[in-house]
Amino acid sequence: MAKEAQSVPGFEPKIIAFLCNWCSYGGADLAGVSRLQYPANTRTIRVMCTATISPHHILKAFQKGADGVLVAGCHIGDCHYIKGNYMTIKRVAVLKELLRFTGFQEERLYLDWISSAEGVRFAEVIRNFTQKVKEMGPSHLRTTY
């Protein structure tokens, strides 16, 4: 059942990006209006704050066949709900360790802070993460359910 992880020629990964409304989504917007080029593999889900993303949502994204999941929010200290991202970093840390322990390739989950002024960095993060997931090949879970 577990599909071999390998770089498949012509493979285009599906990436789910959870972006917080106030910072990272703004960053994405800026990247857009600045006409910056970045790969079109991400499907964005806008949330009010990264703290609203439960590990459930991330797991579900993988379960439904996402090859990578990006969580991006405001820099620490800039969260519009003050401490929302304090919770996010803890949750992601636990989930990544758990994914590592169970062999589900924690590198497919990536956390970053991107402000609404960082359009260039947004494009860069997407580019790098897409490239990384592309090299990793399709997720094992693509075929599971």
Add this chain to the structure above:
Amino acid sequence: MKAMQARVRKLLEENKIDGFIGLKMEHGHPAPFMFSRENLGEMETLVVGDVRYPLNKALLKVSGQYPDLTFGVMVRGCDERGITELLKWNQLHRDRVIPVGVACSSELAQLCECYKPYPSDWVVGEKTEGIAKSKRLQKIEGMNQKERLSYWLNQFNKCIKCYGCRDVCPMCFCEVCSLEDRNFILTGKLPPENPTFHLSRAVHMVGRCIDCGLCEEACPSNIPVRTLYKKINEIVKEYFDYRTGESSEGKSPLNLLGEVTLELSDVNK
């Protein structure tokens, strides 16, 4: 055993407690029982043994129904950690619970790989050394990524979604369980979504699992779920310096926002 019986009798006679949740030998099997002033004659049948039962789960139920009464409960090291944590999660009242301790045998401690197989005070048993690092964890950590993946995929695929692990767990007290959320876990399908079902339960055990091992004993499919939660406890200790149930100070790291002690580089390793 006699010491436990004497202690419970004294607590009841002195009106320190209204009932004691312990084990009673019935038809040759130890079963949970509420000892009270009305049934003092039964005290001879109170047993300790190496059998374990989620007595704290019974305690949660009765203390919820009779909030004005005080209950005693038999506790091992794990059960005491459970009480400590349940108090912090506001599931019990500090002055409504009187634990009576049992130190576990070294056989049981080895079997559980328990890091503290004794409560802070005990009337039965002798203190034995705890086990610092679990061999079960070491075994899995020694595998490579592909081996770990196929190991857990195969284990989780055995799940028949009976919810036994959750139902027996003395630390599962939520009224609404995410594992029954239809938007989240598909219904009418076995095994349940692999790994979402199991990893979600594991995430929920952060700052809750007191490593009693009852879940694994209850599992009809012999899935080593305890090993998974042992890992959770290790993660919680390493990342947040928190040992579930060890001290009445602090709160589960995922139960409060707290302060930021992690950096992105700790997470995206």
